[in-house]
Amino acid sequence: MTQSRLHVPHPPARPGEKPDFSYLEIPPAGRAARPDTLASALEIEQLGTGMVRVLDEHGQAVGPWNPHLEPEELQVALRHMLLTRRFDERMQRMQRQGRISFYMKSTGEEAVAVAQAMALQPGDMLFPSYRTQGLFIVRGKSLVDLMCQCLSNTRDMCRGRQMPIMYHWAEGNIFSISGNLATQFPQAVGWAMAAAIKGEDRIASSWIGEGASAEADFHHALTFAAVYQAPVILNVVNNQWAISSFQGFAGGERRTFAQRGPGYGIPGVRVDGNDFLAVHAVTRWAAERARARGGPTLIEHVTYRAAAHSTSDDPSRYRPKEEWQAWPLGDPITRLKEHLIGLGEWSEERHAALEKELEAHVTACWKEAITYGTLSEGPTLDPVSMFEDVFHEMPQHLKRQREELRRLLAEQHAAAQAAAAEG
Amino acid sequence: MAQMNMVQAINSALDVMLGRDPRVVVFGEDVGYFGGVFRCTDGLQRKYGEHRVLDTPIAEGGIVAAAIGMGVNGLRPVAEIQFADYIYPAFDQIVSELARLRYRTAGDFCAPVTIRTPCGGGIRGGQTHSQSPEGVFTHVCGLKVVMPSNPYDAKGLLISSIENEDPVVFFEPKRIYNGPFDGDPHKPAVPWSTHPKGEVPEGHYAIPIGKAEIVRPGKDATLLTYGTMVHVAEAAVRLVGVDAEIIDVRTMVPLDVDTLCTSVCKTGRCVIVHEATRFSGFGAELSATVQEECFWHLEAPIQRVTGWDTPYPHAFEWDYFPGPARIAAALRGVMEAR
Ligand SMILES: Cc1ncc(C[n+]2csc(CCOP(=O)(O)OP(=O)(O)O)c2C)c(N)n1
């Protein structure tokens, strides 16, 4: 008789230990075949176990997935990724100075959002996670707008109702970011179903972290997408960590996240998430498939969360500090930069100049954003506006509560004035 | 006795129970190796091993469902939901399953699960890190619902919850994890070491579920409240200068009607305070109970001071939070009524 025993997943290394990514099999760039966009999910199951990679270790684009983008487009991509990183760094600093309450960086995974937003059409609807700020940057949302949201100031698109980074952009076809994990995944499928019902050629795309893929909403998304062959791209951003839990706690020890797709009858493609060209190519492939009535695709982006989970987190408590340096897929920005330099379309000088330009741009945006108010300094939103938008039309009980708050604020104001007059 | 903040008191309760009862298992997102995002389970995995203190996948429905299965198979699971705002994916498992298992099987099956979850605002968490959904669960038959207001109670009540044969939803007001909070965010933070209830025995003790506590005896009016708002109510009473009796409800289900209503019958005036939204909030149940039990003793209409009926807005946290000024106004209101 043998007794059963609970298996508890262990990350390869904890603080003080040597980083170890040997669990990750990395095939050489160019090896994965690029199947027809309408190939059946079963036919292409191997795309879920390997890894689509285009940029090789010398920074050259190789193999059938090379999207053959124009150098100008790659330069734009580099700019978007760098801007995302500079923006993240600035906002993190501003949080540390107490100017905003919270922040989450996307450092190390900028290629995912930037490449995908560039590979999709402007009319396609995006259902983002909190770590895909690059989507907004590619689509042209001004940094000032994003900063104003983080500041909860008078120009905040959420009118002070949301924590920092919970952006949305209706005109830009980007849905609202939710604090509740994974909810957007099946919603994107519903949006895509509506596009199909209405007979449009627009598609939807959504992102979740590998950790959040454990939520039931992941299953809802894949089931509905498969049943209705919805024109949707479902992305799992596998950055190895979900706060302190490594990807094994989301089931990554047994199967790749991409491999879940075929179980539902959906192609699953695993891609080097730090390879701009590969992410772009795979997204194009999935988008073509969706538009050609080929249905949904599940994409797993293999990447690494280089920064802390959020400004409330201290990763040195649960993972080796050196992991990011040891990450075998490198830095997406460096890789694209080296590729462009190899093409003769970029140089260290131009890169340095771009960095400087973007840094100045971020500074100018921040200076403008704070003129619309900060957490501590005016101008401020009117607190009684909090009662608006709960419903389309304000019911009686909310009107009454609004009056009560108005009275209260007036009293507070009068008391403060009286105190100031005395003092 | 030791000095503990609420996080340490909760940790100590779990430690005591893991040590005493091999059936106790503790799990949740980031609970194991890391020790929880609020550090409530710090050090427990190291002490009791990975089979008793577990990290879980990010799936609240899965966490509660697994807790039910473990409970049915003889364990005493203590599951953490990282924020009360993230409890909803588990709603079906809690409402349709956990709460009713004993009833629908005529007592043949039950799952003595404790669900711990941080609740409440005041930490700039916006609408997804600030909610107080206790009223949602008090409306479900078969669940006990508890919310402590200090370290001493937190430990004693958590131990009782784990030892209880029924499922318990145990809400932890995160604003007061590190110290009592009187509702003024501009004052420097006060640690629990300044408060008598920051003295906590290291060993086992239990505070019975279903017993309210008179926090401040008084004869002019009764303030019924729980969680963070106990401390805010105390500040409001100091502000108004009336001799009000403050009662910490502590357990919402089952409710200590005797203690509450004896007080209101004595004072004839009642103010109910909670941070959760007003409409169909737990205050409505308290108000109805007081009306039914104390009608002939009431000198003034019962007043409720609560969060507004909107989601918790990030920028207007302190306009939303029912602070001492609003409680004081209600208190004056019931005192003036004749
Ligand atoms: C329903 C729900 N449960 C828990 C949380 C708390 N939480 C926020 S982010 C996070 C980790 C998510 O990790 P992952 O999905 O891998 O995304 P990443 O942060 O790595 O981008 C957790 C547990 C939440 N926001 N919502």
Ligand SMILES: [Mg+2]
């Ligand atoms: Mg992750």
